[in-house]
Every structure is written in structure tokens, then in C-alpha cells.
Amino acid sequence: DLAAGDEILTTNQDYPRMLATFDQRERREGIVVKKISIPVPAEDPAEVVRRFEAAVTRRTRIILMCHMINITGQILPVREVVAMARSRGIPVIVDGAHALAHFDFRSPIWNAITTAPASTSGSSRRTGPASCTCGGRRSPTSGPSWRRARR
Numbered sequence: 001d002l003a004a005g006d007e008i009l010t011t012n013q014d015y016p017r018m019l020a021t022f023d024q025r026e027r028r029e030g031i032v033v034k035k036i037s038i039p040v041p042a043e044d045p046a047e048v049v050r051r052f053e054a055a056v057t058r059r060t061r062i063i064l065m066c067h068m069i070n071i072t073g074q075i076l077p078v079r080e081v082v083a084m085a086r087s088r089g090i091p092v093i094v095d096g097a098h099a100l101a102h103f104d105f106r107s108p109i110w111n112a113i114t115t116a117p118a119s120t121s122g123s124s125r126r127t128g129p130a131s132c133t134c135g136g137r138r139s140p141t142s143g144p145s146w147r148r149a150r151r
């Protein structure tokens with residue numbers, strides 16, 4: 001749940017439909033969409049993480065990022081950004097749809113998480129990666145960051 005003044009942190013190179021969704025909520029609900037710039041090409045993953053980290057404020061509620069930027073093919077350091085965000089209690093939405101075809105997903109980890117049964121907590125919601133992205137799937141190379149602690 002987002003309230004007026006809450007911030008969504010993303011990049012100016014994120015997928016346009018994702019940006020439009022949050023831009024619409026900004027107009028309707030008064031949330032703040034902060035878009036950071038990432039160098040093209042982003043040759044230093046640590047610099048990308050630093051840019052996300054520098055933009056985090058006490059009002060940051062969600063970070064939205066692509067695993068792979070659809071325009072340039074740039075792969076972003078998801079694992080490192082998620083680790084930084086977790087240390088601050090900020091959830092991360094990873095749009096991984098464009099990365100799926102560019103990684104070998106035939107690993108035991110990928111098979112285990114994509115064939116996991118639905119949650120046993122009584123919810124019919126899947127607990128795997130497909131439930132935490134907007135149309136895409138998380139990469140197992142980014143670690144099990146989709147398993148957020150329940151509040």
C-alpha cells in the first residue's frame with residue numbers, strides 16, 4: 001500500500017509500460033516516482049548499485065528495476081541492488097521478462113522454484129518468482145531475493 005509522498009525508485013531506462021503504470025499512480029495518488037539515470041553502457045555494476053543507494057530516502061517504499069534493459073540489453077546487478085534494498089527493508093520489483101531468453105534456466109535451482117507448489121498458508125498465490133514480477137520471471141542467477149520476509 002502506497003500513500004501520497006511515498007517514493008518508487010526506478011531508472012529512466014526501465015520498461016515503458018512499467019514506468020507508465022507508476023506515472024499514472026503518481027498523478028492519481030500523489031506517490032513520487034524517482035527515476036535515476038544509469039550510464040550507457042553501465043560497465044561498472046557497483047556504480048549502478050551506488051546510484052540506486054544514493055537515491056534512497058526515508059520515503060522510498062519500493063525499488064523497480066529491470067534485470068535486462070529492453071532497449072540496450074544491459075544486464076543490471078539485481079543481486080547487489082536487492083541486497084542493498086533488503087538491508088533497508090525496501091522490497092524490489094524485478095522485471096525479468098527480457099532476461100529469460102538470455103540465460104540458461106535449465107538449472108536445478110530454476111526447476112525447483114518454478115515447479116514449487118502454491119503456498120501452503122491457505123493462499124492460492126504462488127510463492128515462486130512468477131508471483132513477484134510484472135509479467136516476467138526472476139533469474140535464479142540473481143539469488144533467491146524473491147523470498148521476502150512476511151511482515
